Amino acid sequence: MPIKTCIFDAYGTLFDVNAAARLAAAEPGRDALAAVWPQVARDWRLKQLQYTWLRAVAGQHCDFWQVTQDGLDWAMEAAGLDDVELRERLLALYWELPAYAEVPDMLAELNARGLQAGILSNGSPDMLAGAVESAGLGEFISASLSVETVGVFKPHASVYDLVEAHYGCARDEVLFVSSNGWDAAGASGYGFTTAWVNRAGEPMDRLYAKPHHVLTDLTSIPDLT
Known part of the structure; x- marks a missing residue:
């Protein structure tokens, strides 16, 4: 899909x-x-x-x-x-962390292509709202989904369930992007297509699943859709 x-x-x-x-x-x-x-x-x-x-x-x-x-x-x-x-x-x-330099243009390109962009995070709702507002990303983010809804942190499957529940999409219609190798692996095992943003050049985690794509930054995310 x-x-x-x-x-x-x-x-x-x-x-x-x-x-x-x-x-x-x-x-x-x-x-x-x-x-x-x-x-x-x-x-x-x-x-x-x-x-x-x-x-x-x-x-x-x-x-x-x-x-x-x-x-x-x-x-x-x-x-x-x-x-x-x-x-x-x-x-x-x-509460005022800046976004990485490539983020606004990347998100704008996704929106221009008709794709929804959202957040799925361990962060609490108020933390996520503050971060999105401070970084000026509100116009690009359709939803900020927090683990507080299910009361357990990633990579528990119930966290990834929040995406399907909110967007009404199938797992294979989702591109999940994380800078955490373990998170990308967890999402791969769940059934999402995944991209690991490996900015630090770390080794691949030895886990039950692996990310589908490994990137050095977020610039090429639109090309994976």
Whole structure:
């Protein structure tokens, strides 16, 4: 079946999750963070994801904002940063993450071709609404679907079910795009056509399924439809 709907993961796929630490580190008086911000950004993201998996396995769900805060607290402690004001600044910036440079034109091209573009994310509804508005993507995104509807994080199948339920499309009519290899693999196993945006050039995850396409950025997404 031809692709009718393009669904994107949000954080790390459309929105630059490293930007909060990078932007804060560039502010005056942030010398301590400036010396370690790549480590903070990396650890923050890693722990954020690990906590979603562990909570899903344990049946201890909370919203994504909680694991975002918990991940930052771990990352700051690991970097030796004990600064309440800095913590609040980093969290505030997380609500204003910029989109990657190619995102607006890519989404505009999808819309011009008559394709719907939506988000399927671990993010809570208010976080997603803030990110979409801050990045100026509202005119391109038809829906932001959150795991909060089902109360478990990706890659649980009930999360991917939200796409079919909302759009009324068959699985093979969906192109699912994620910067997380495990997420793209999960969506492949579910039955979506998938693209892994492997910006960091990481190895393929050894999982039960693999992404159909591997890209370095989002520019060529319209050509996969």
